[in-house]
Amino acid sequence: MIVGVPKEIKDHESRVAVIPAGAQALVSRGHTVLVERGAGSGSGLPDEAYAKAGAEILPDAAAVYARADLVCKVKEPLPREYPLLKPGQVLFTYLHLAPAPDLTRALLDRRVVGIAYETMETADGRKPLLEPMSEVAGKMAVHVGAYYLAKPLGGRGVLIGGVPGVPPATVVILGGGTVGYNAARVAAGMGAWVYLLEVNPVRLRHLAEILPANVTTLMSNRMSLEECLRRADILIGAVLTPGAKAPRLVTRDMLRLMKPGTVIVDVSVDQGGCVETTRPTTHSDPVYEVNGIVHYCVANMPGAYARTATFALTNATLPYLQQVAADGWRRAAQENPEVALGLNVVHGTVTHPAVAEALGLEYTPWEKAPATP
Template identity: 55%
Template sequence: MIISVPKEIKNNENRVALTPAGVKELVKRGHEVHVQQTAGEGSGFSDDLYVQAGAIMEPTIEAAYAAGEMIMKVKEPIEPEYGLIKEDQLVFTYFHFASSEPLTNAMINSKSVCLAYETVEKADRSLPLLIPMSEVAGRMSIQEGAKYLEKPLRGRGILLGGVPGVRPAKVLILGGGIVGTNAAKMAAGLGADVTIMDVNLGRLRYLDDIMAANVNTMMSNEYNIREMIQTHDLIVGAVLIPGAKAPKLVTRDMLKDMREGTVLVDVAVDQGGCIETCEPTTHENPTFVIDDVVHYCVANMPGAVPYTSTLALTNATLPYAIELANKGWKKACAGNKELELGLNIIKGEVVYKHVAEAFDLPYTPVDKFLK
């Protein structure tokens, strides 16, 4: 198979979908890998390293897209890329379709095969290609939240961990999954007073067992959220429903109950966000203020630490990419339920229920294409 890796062009997105080590693994299995020039520079991988690994370098993004039977990316295609995607081409990347109707329609019109990292799912319901970036984003949510609590950045002017004789900041984390767990670990390690909320009592029991003494657990419901937001300094939205829009747990009217300089970090923003007032921002302009509350809603948080993120992501995606390249998408997905669940759109038809429901589109069972 011919695999192609274009350079990411989303604002401040420095990750790359395939490392030189990944190229070498594919090439030695008889596949041809094309990489756009400078695609890996943001993550610390030079063109020379790709050439040494056996890649064919392409001078432009147009050439990179034109060359590949399978396109490997990190972030969803953006508007300048829509017209570069060809009929029957396999696109393997994060899509988060439920948060973008224009993207969904563009991929339907392209008649390509869209296999989304974020909906590849194991039998235990874990999301192996989302987990590494959720780990990064969860940890970064505290790193960024601590920064924006500083007064010059319009935060409350409070040090996350406090100092002897001064109480630490209070951190509220909505969601006890991978993002929330990693956020809680970071916040607790910095000495904050942490509360993590979830609707799953079994998960809360688990978190109560493994977390440090300065992490408390609490059942998530509207009453408890309304009570807690009044006294917490940093609030992290960490809720995920695979492939679907995130529920709005913090609503517009709740802002009036927060203290001036409270910081909201919505990690779920790439799935529509769980904080009603959050809109996607970029690393270039990461925050905005509504009712004296600071909103940090960067949709590609791991892109700010591309070396770590690229290695973490490609460690997870490469085995699946090898299987797709070796067998072709039809045979690979028919024989691997995890990959089958990653299929979202096939040749103009939506085959993932949550995406169809998000925009009231016709749904086609994936079996139609795998027989």
């Protein structure tokens, strides 16, 4: 199979979907790997390293898309990439379609096979390709929150760990999955008082066992949330319903319960956000203020720590990429239910039930999707 690796073009997105070691693994199995010039440079991976691994370096994205059977990316295609997609081409990347009707329409019109990293799930409910980026974003969310808590940046002027005789900041985390757990660990390690709200009682029990004593776990409901909003200096949004839009837990009205200068880091922005006033921002212009509350809603947070994130992501994606490259998307989906769960669009149909429901589109099981584009 011909595997294409374009350079990411989202604002300040420096990750790359395949590293030279991955290219070499694919080439050694008989595949052709096409890498756009400079694709790895933001992660410290020069073209020469890819060439040495056996990849072909192409001058631009158009050349990569034109020849590739499978395009492997990090972020969803942007409008200027839509026309490059070919019918029947496999697109393996984060897609986050539920809050993105225009992107979904473009993928349906281009009749591609879209396998989304974020909806792939193991039998025990893990999301193996979301996990590594959620680990990065969870840890990073606390750094970002602590930074914007500084007075000159619009925050309350509270130092996250406090000092002797002065209490630390209170960090409230909504959702105790991978983002929430990692955020809680870092915030607790920095000395904050941490409240972690989760709906799954089994998960809550586990978190209570493994997290330090300065993390209080709470069942997530309207009452516990409102109480926490009054106390928060930093609020981290980390809830997820796979494939669906994030539940809107904090309404615009509820911002009034919060102290001016509180910082919201809504990591779940890529699924629409769990705060009503969330709108996606970029690394170039990451924050805005609503009713005195600072909002940080960057949809590709790990892009900022590209080198760590690229290695973490590709460690997780490569085995699946190899399977799809070796077997084709259909056989890979038949043999591996995790790949099947990643199928969001196939040849003009929506093949993930939660994506279809979120967008009000018809759901077609992938086995019943048109066999050809």
